[in-house]
Amino acid sequence: MDNYPLLNIFWTMLELFLWILWFFLLFKIITDIFRSDDMGGWGKAGWTIFVILLPFLGVLVYLIARGSSMTQRDVAQAKQADAAFQDYIRKAAGTGGGGGATAASGGHVDDLARLAELKTSGALSDEEYRRAKDKLLA
Template structure:
């Protein structure tokens, strides 16, 4: 029988890819379990034990039972983080408001100037400044 080393390499790469995909899914589900606010401590403990002790069955059952709302929990988390960041920028700028969406060009210029001042004073890091600037210009 002939030996096909290239096929062995492709097979090994496929197995590695599937393992990485599996671990990504497992970590995503464990993160979702602990992020979920609609589950109590016992529910979180039960799902965690189920996913760890019987990983393939646990992950599949979790995806069937709660997978449809995982994206909603991710979106809610992103909204809360965005609102907290916007509140931080407003507090750091010393204003209660500002133009957030639909503002005038003058309002955007003022907000950009405030952001630049905050960055220059050291209240905002370069990464925070870029994120806030991108949100203002979007």
């Protein structure tokens, strides 16, 4: 242990952390290249070759040139996943997995979900939402 002082351990840990961070960023960029809809096959191939052959320069140029659209694609994918999950919840709630629900109650669940969406979007006031919900549940 005398030949490897504490400062060298710190620098080794820092280098390891930076390499892990670098590979994470590289894989993130490569996945973004392939999920991008606004690029054709040749563009994707060019960016992939550039990022693989000149990794440091390629990643920095990609972040400068397409960094903002990377964020937009991430947000769009998150919204799409959330919408799919919400749709799954609505379908699961409407099927009546407990055995006692009917198709009519599934319709009420969908109608209540639509009312809630209209209220959150601002299309319905609180009073209109309450009246429509009372009418639906009556």
